[in-house]
Amino acid sequence: MTKYVIKSFEEEYGTEYLFLYVPEGVSKEDVTKAVVMASKYAKLCDYEDDRSKYDEHFEEMFEVFEKGNGQETFIYYLSNICGWKVEFLTYDFEFEW
Numbered sequence: 442m443t444k445y446v447i448k449s450f451e452e453e454y455g456t457e458y459l460f461l462y463v464p465e466g467v468s469k470e471d472v473t474k475a476v477v478m479a480s481k482y483a484k485l486c487d488y489e490d491d492r493s494k495y496d497e498h499f500e501e502m503f504e505v506f507e508k509g510n511g512q513e514t515f516i517y518y519l520s521n522i523c524g525w526k527v528e529f530l531t532y533d534f535e536f537e538w
Contacts, residue, residue: 483511
């Protein structure tokens, strides 16, 4: 597995970091395309949005977006459409200097 770190920001949640685990052999170019598409769905405005900006999963992703929020939609795309594992980066210690 190849691990990528994604920095995510949504007003409701603030900045969060995610680990994205992708099987070996998936090119970084393909991962980038999927992450860009997931981010487009996370910002989906309405059903009348220009569908040419999206892939063949528009109907399903629109339903996901309507029921949740951008972050959930983003994670759903990478997990359920692409079949990759997504985890939140959590930390064990926090310090202020």
